[in-house]
Amino acid sequence: MEKDSQLNSDLADELDVARKRISQLEDLVGRCAATEETLLQSNEILHTLIDASPVAVINLDPQGRVLMWNKAAETTFGWQANEAIGSFNPIVPEDRKVEFEKIRELAMQGPLTGIEIKRRKKDGSPIDLSLSTAAISDPKGVITGYIAMFLDISARKKAEEELERSHSRLEELVRERTSELRQANEKLSKYSEELESSNRGLEQFAYMASHDLQAPLLAIATNLKMFLRRYREKLDEGTEKFLSDAVDSAIRMQNFIRGLLAYSRTGTRELELKRTDSALALDTALGNLASMIKETGAVITRDKLPVLHTDPSQLPHIFQNLIGNAIKFHGNGPPRAHVSANKQTDPGTGKKVWVFSVKDNGIGIPPEAKDVIFDIFKRLKSGGRYPGAGIGLATCKRIIERLGGSIRVESEAGKGSVFYFHLPAGDE
Numbered sequence: 323m324e325k326d327s328q329l330n331s332d333l334a335d336e337l338d339v340a341r342k343r344i345s346q347l348e349d350l351v352g353r354c355a356a357t358e359e360t361l362l363q364s365n366e367i368l369h370t371l372i373d374a375s376p377v378a379v380i381n382l383d384p385q386g387r388v389l390m391w392n393k394a395a396e397t398t399f400g401w402q403a404n405e406a407i408g409s410f411n412p413i414v415p416e417d418r419k420v421e422f423e424k425i426r427e428l429a430m431q432g433p434l435t436g437i438e439i440k441r442r443k444k445d446g447s448p449i450d451l452s453l454s455t456a457a458i459s460d461p462k463g464v465i466t467g468y469i470a471m472f473l474d475i476s477a478r479k480k481a482e483e484e485l486e487r488s489h490s491r492l493e494e495l496v497r498e499r500t501s502e503l504r505q506a507n508e509k510l511s512k513y514s515e516e517l518e519s520s521n522r523g524l525e526q527f528a529y530m531a532s533h534d535l536q537a538p539l540l541a542i543a544t545n546l547k548m549f550l551r552r553y554r555e556k557l558d559e560g561t562e563k564f565l566s567d568a569v570d571s572a573i574r575m576q577n578f579i580r581g582l583l584a585y586s587r588t589g590t591r592e593l594e595l596k597r598t599d600s601a602l603a604l605d606t607a608l609g610n611l612a613s614m615i616k617e618t619g620a621v622i623t624r625d626k627l628p629v630l631h632t633d634p635s636q637l638p639h640i641f642q643n644l645i646g647n648a649i650k651f652h653g654n655g656p657p658r659a660h661v662s663a664n665k666q667t668d669p670g671t672g673k674k675v676w677v678f679s680v681k682d683n684g685i686g687i688p689p690e691a692k693d694v695i696f697d698i699f700k701r702l703k704s705g706g707r708y709p710g711a712g713i714g715l716a717t718c719k720r721i722i723e724r725l726g727g728s729i730r731v732e733s734e735a736g737k738g739s740v741f742y743f744h745l746p747a748g749d750e
């Protein structure tokens with residue numbers, strides 16, 4: 323009896339334990355089901371995400387067979403998922419098989435990013451892609467395949483190629499232009515050499531011609547004058563006028579030749595720079611102009627003039643031309659000219675220069691003629707009251723530029739002119 327009751331109690335305990343285990347198992351089954359549902363949900367989310375992705379994503383097994391092919395892969399490559407899954411990667415053309423094998427091997431070892439590859443779509447059209455991969459392994463760590471993600475970079479590639487083409491075209495153009503420029507430069511320096519030598523020749527010719535012409539002209543003028551003096555009483559009025567005109571023409575011609583000679587000499591003569599008193603140079607010029615000054619009653623005044631380092635034989639020519647013009651192109655009153663000088667710093671070179679000015683009360687120069695008057699043979703008034711050959715200012719300009727300076731004029735028609743020229747001060 324006692325034995326029976328002990329047995330019953332043991333059985334009841336065991337039953338209790340069994341019930342507890344069943345309840346635990348039921349609990350476990352319940353939790354497993356929940357986990358499975360969560361897993362299924364995650365899987366669903368993952369698939370939705372992959373399908374919604376704008377990036378073409380495919381999953382390949384270790385041999386390269388397609389296991390998964392998302393929607394973006396369908397639009398990118400043209401093959402539908404059901405055509406691609408189960409087969410070998412359809413986007414790899416025959417000539418890219420070796421490259422694909424290499425990528426496959428590397429992708430199974432570790433992630434790859436941004437590899438640029440070329441593939442063909444189902445319709446045969448080419449496509450440029452940027453490929454990134456990630457290997458997939460099972461819970462035991464065994465690699466079971468890999469995911470490949472493709473970004474269509476055809477537009478960027480096209481733009482890059484276009485840029486490359488433009489760049490090459492630009493380089494080609496630059497090369498062409500540089501060579502054209504070089505050729506033009508070579509031609510130019512050849513021309514300038516030829517020009518220089520022809521200029522030298524011309525200068526020599528002008529010098530020789532004017533030098534050789536002087537003597538016969540002088541003889542003509544002198545003989546005509548003597549003839550006139552000796553036979554004046556025997557000549558009728560008309561013949562005397564012809565002969566006087568001929569003498570005038572010969573004198574004009576002589577002056578012209580003298581001017582030309584002076585001009586050509588300024589280009590050929592060696593410069594001799596030394597301590598030069600500009601006041602003495604002005605005295606020389608005024609001495610040469612003495613008869614003109616006397617005839618016209620011109621008054622020439624001056625400020626204190628400097629000593630500078632320049633060619634002493636050239637400075638009187640400049641003063642003589644400028645003051646000669648101031649007297650020649652005078653207005654209604656008696657001619658007046660004033661010479662002054664002041665020291666300045668040349669803004670271009672930073673060196674000290676003497677700026678001379680010759681101011682007159684003459685007829686003035688219209689603004690549009692301010693530059694042309696320095697060209698040879700350029701005259702604003704000709705013959706009659708204002709004789710000349712249009713060589714004086716061109717000679718001044720040439721001398722001054724050879725001495726390292728420049729010349730300009732400030733004037734207003736009818737209100738007189740101021741000619742400014744500067745020369746390097748040197749080591750006065």
Ligand code: ADP
Binds near residue numbers: 702716
């Ligand atoms: P030329 O005196 O022989 O005519 P220049 O070369 O000395 O030649 O001068 C050129 C021209 O510039 C002159 O014909 C004249 O028209 C003008 N010119 C020069 N200096 C003056 C001046 N001081 N006043 C007015 N015009 C001038």
